[in-house]
Amino acid sequence: MSTPDIILSVDHLTVRFDASQPLVSRLLAGTGRRTVHAVEEVDFEIARGTTFALVGESGCGKSTVARTIASLQRPTAGSVSFMGVDVAGFRTRHAAMPYRRNLQMIFQDPYASLNPRWQVGRIIAEPIVTHGLLARGPALDRRIDELLATVGLAPDDARKFPHQFSGGQRQRISIARALASNPAFIVCDEPTSALDVSVQAQILNLMRRLQRELGLSYLLISHNLAVVAHMADSIGVMYLGRLVERGDAAQILDTPQHPYTRLLLNTVPDPHAPRAGLSAGARPRLSGEVPSPLSPPSGCAFHPRCPFANARCTREIPAPIAVGRTWVACHAVEEARLPPFAPNPDDLTRSGDAA
Amino acid sequence: MSALLEVQNLRVEIAARTRTLVAIDDVSFSIAAGEILGMVGESGAGKSVTGTAILGLLEHPAYLASGRILFAGARIDDLRGEKMRALRGRHIAAVFQDPLTSLDPLMTIGQQLVETMLTHLPQPHLQAVARAEQLLAEVGIPAPRERLDSYPHELSGGMRQRVVLALAFCCEPRLIIADEPTTALDVSIQAQVLDLLKRMCRERGTAVMLVTHDMGVIAETADRVAVMYAGRLVEIGPTAELLRAAVHPYSRGLMASIPTMRRRRDDDLLHIPGSMPRPDAPVAGCAFHPRCPQVMARCLTERPPLVAAGPARAACWLAEDFAPTSPEGRA
Numbered sequence: 001m002s003t004p005d006i007i008l009s010v011d012h013l014t015v016r017f018d019a020s021q022p023l024v025s026r027l028l029a030g031t032g033r034r035t036v037h038a039v040e041e042v043d044f045e046i047a048r049g050t051t052f053a054l055v056g057e058s059g060c061g062k063s064t065v066a067r068t069i070a071s072l073q074r075p076t077a078g079s080v081s082f083m084g085v086d087v088a089g090f091r092t093r094h095a096a097m098p099y100r101r102n103l104q105m106i107f108q109d110p111y112a113s114l115n116p117r118w119q120v121g122r123i124i125a126e127p128i129v130t131h132g133l134l135a136r137g138p139a140l141d142r143r144i145d146e147l148l149a150t151v152g153l154a155p156d157d158a159r160k161f162p163h164q165f166s167g168g169q170r171q172r173i174s175i176a177r178a179l180a181s182n183p184a185f186i187v188c189d190e191p192t193s194a195l196d197v198s199v200q201a202q203i204l205n206l207m208r209r210l211q212r213e214l215g216l217s218y219l220l221i222s223h224n225l226a227v228v229a230h231m232a233d234s235i236g237v238m239y240l241g242r243l244v245e246r247g248d249a250a251q252i253l254d255t256p257q258h259p260y261t262r263l264l265l266n267t268v269p270d271p272h273a274p275r276a277g278l279s280a281g282a283r284p285r286l287s288g289e290v291p292s293p294l295s296p297p298s299g300c301a302f303h304p305r306c307p308f309a310n311a312r313c314t315r316e317i318p319a320p321i322a323v324g325r326t327w328v329a330c331h332a333v334e335e336a337r338l339p340p341f342a343p344n345p346d347d348l349t350r351s352g353d354a355a
Numbered sequence: 356m357s358a359l360l361e362v363q364n365l366r367v368e369i370a371a372r373t374r375t376l377v378a379i380d381d382v383s384f385s386i387a388a389g390e391i392l393g394m395v396g397e398s399g400a401g402k403s404v405t406g407t408a409i410l411g412l413l414e415h416p417a418y419l420a421s422g423r424i425l426f427a428g429a430r431i432d433d434l435r436g437e438k439m440r441a442l443r444g445r446h447i448a449a450v451f452q453d454p455l456t457s458l459d460p461l462m463t464i465g466q467q468l469v470e471t472m473l474t475h476l477p478q479p480h481l482q483a484v485a486r487a488e489q490l491l492a493e494v495g496i497p498a499p500r501e502r503l504d505s506y507p508h509e510l511s512g513g514m515r516q517r518v519v520l521a522l523a524f525c526c527e528p529r530l531i532i533a534d535e536p537t538t539a540l541d542v543s544i545q546a547q548v549l550d551l552l553k554r555m556c557r558e559r560g561t562a563v564m565l566v567t568h569d570m571g572v573i574a575e576t577a578d579r580v581a582v583m584y585a586g587r588l589v590e591i592g593p594t595a596e597l598l599r600a601a602v603h604p605y606s607r608g609l610m611a612s613i614p615t616m617r618r619r620r621d622d623d624l625l626h627i628p629g630s631m632p633r634p635d636a637p638v639a640g641c642a643f644h645p646r647c648p649q650v651m652a653r654c655l656t657e658r659p660p661l662v663a664a665g666p667a668r669a670a671c672w673l674a675e676d677f678a679p680t681s682p683e684g685r686a
Contacts, residue, residue: 196397201612201626230614269571286543
């Protein structure tokens with residue numbers, strides 16, 4: 001791969017939250033501080049015009065990474081660099097303005113992220129006016145009409161209020177607002193989780209069309225692996241605050257290395273490859289639950305649930321190693337103890353289709 | 356086929372301030388003993404209303420306008436108060452989406468299980484406690500004896516939903532209405548809970564009506580699928596056939612719009628334009644016609660009945676042509 005144009009790079013990002021009792025309670029109970037290890041040593045880069053997806057179960061830290069990139073959360077250690085500028089380094093709101101113009105966000109719940117008392121036109125105009133791109137007047141109105149048309153809404157919709165729209169239409173309004181300041185990069189935190197599937201498909205298609213036409217880069221946060229498979233160029237799999245596998249989306253989905261990624265992929269119910277009734281149950285399952293980030297397990301955080309864990313996994317945090325176009329942090333992969341990945345036995349159509 | 360539950364021409368209305376809205380209309384289906392029937396559709400399609408009506412839990416302003424519900428051959432839609440309560444929990448149990456709303460935060464897990472059993476099945480207290488412990492072990496809760504004394508907030512989401520399953524099964528019901536039982540859970544926990552539900556039903560011959568918006572869950576679990584759209588049943592048939600070759604254009608569109616793990620990134624997802632009509636703005640004829648790619652003149656005015664189409668039944672004017680002997684075929 002030639003040197004790609006990197007728009008965002010996240011370097012050893014660590015975010016910890018203090019979840020301690022108040023000082024007096026700690027003194028009385030004789031307990032110490034308690035720290036939530038939300039994100040630990042996360043590294044990735046996103047090339048311009050591509051989609052990077054972070055996947056993982058609830059509480060794995062993916063939204064905290066997104067919030068840190070959007071500068072809504074300060075990193076405890078490590079850095080986020082956007083178009084060559086360190087995001088945490090802004091001292092004033094004014095200094096952060098060009099960065100904020102170029103980085104916008106789409107949230108999960110289109111019911112909560114739009115001001116119910118503002119007309120849609122005002123919601124979309126706000127970023128344009130705030131960043132001083134256009135003054136109020138006919139030019140601004142034309143720009144709003146154009147943005148509404150871009151996301152598949154009508155110019156008349158500018159005078160309506162958010163409650164007059166369905167969930168899918170509201171998410172279109174959120175996208176129009178995100179596009180208003182001509183950003184280069186959009187953080188999409190579970191953009192379709194609150195939507196029905198037929199509407200989800202509309203929004204995903206819209207996001208892909210906008211990426212093609214405007215050259216946008218996306219950071220996609222999703223727990224839905226099928227959505228990720230449809231959207232992402234590269235993927236990062238997170239478990240308990242750490243990236244366990246990262247790299248080319250096709251390679252990770254076809255030949256996942258990390259035992260967590262493998263089990264996650266085998267766990268997702270796929271209606272296009274049904275296994276109802278007879279053969280179901282023969283599939284490998286992830287046993288147990290995600291441990292608390294207050295006291296992550298020693299060594300590899302996945303070892304209590306991992307079928308391939310040994311003594312070394314309980315002691316040492318695995319260092320990342322390169323496998324093809326991906327990167328994986330697992331002792332079993334390093335020691336070549338893992339069997340080759342077997343997709344579900346009755347799911348052989350998958351490899352056939354990929355060919 | 357001996358139907359355990361039979362729903363006939365069910366119609367639920369909602370009394371709004373100035374007019375009457377129709378939540379579900381002319382819904383008919385049956386569930387055989389031991390069968391898992393999946394019920395899918397988008398939010399507002401009427402899946403949950405159907406489940407609520409069967410449980411006799413419709414609340415003002417929603418009410419049963421017409422139709423009948425038969426359980427084990429006897430009408431239950433006209434049962435009131437105590438009689439319905441005796442049936443519910445004992446013979447028909449419910450599992451809802453959020454385990455925290457199904458569990459009493461002020462009672463221990465053990466108390467809740469024992470109370471439910473003693474209400475419906477009089478037995479010595481100690482025997483009920485022993486049975487509660489056995490049930491917790493069966494739903495895969497580690498250290499069941501200690502867990503009897505735990506409160507719901509001390510358990511994780513997946514563990515709570517296991518407790519809710521134990522509660523649903525504690526009186527050995529014949530039918531469970533499970534409304535989005537795994538929607539609040541992560542995929543790995545969802546798979547565990549679905550496996551558990553399926554295993555327990557198979558072992559006991561319990562029938563399930565599984566309400567979900569997730570076709571993946573249906574594919575994993577259900578024997579038959581019913582697809583609802585805008586308050587109506589548009590298609591019902593065996594899961595494998597429906598997933599492979601649905602008859603109704605809505606069911607087909609629904610399947611095509613689901614992204615798949617098989618990567619076909621070059622193609623856009625097929626999507627159904629527009630959105631489902633809301634009960635306050637009903638559509639004449641077939642409710643799907645404004646979004647249907649195969650709409651015909653007839654669809655605008657006449658409402659299609661649910662007719663046999665291969666192994667399934669579908670409410671679509673095209674379904675009449677579905678028989679292979681059809682002169683026009685289905686190009």
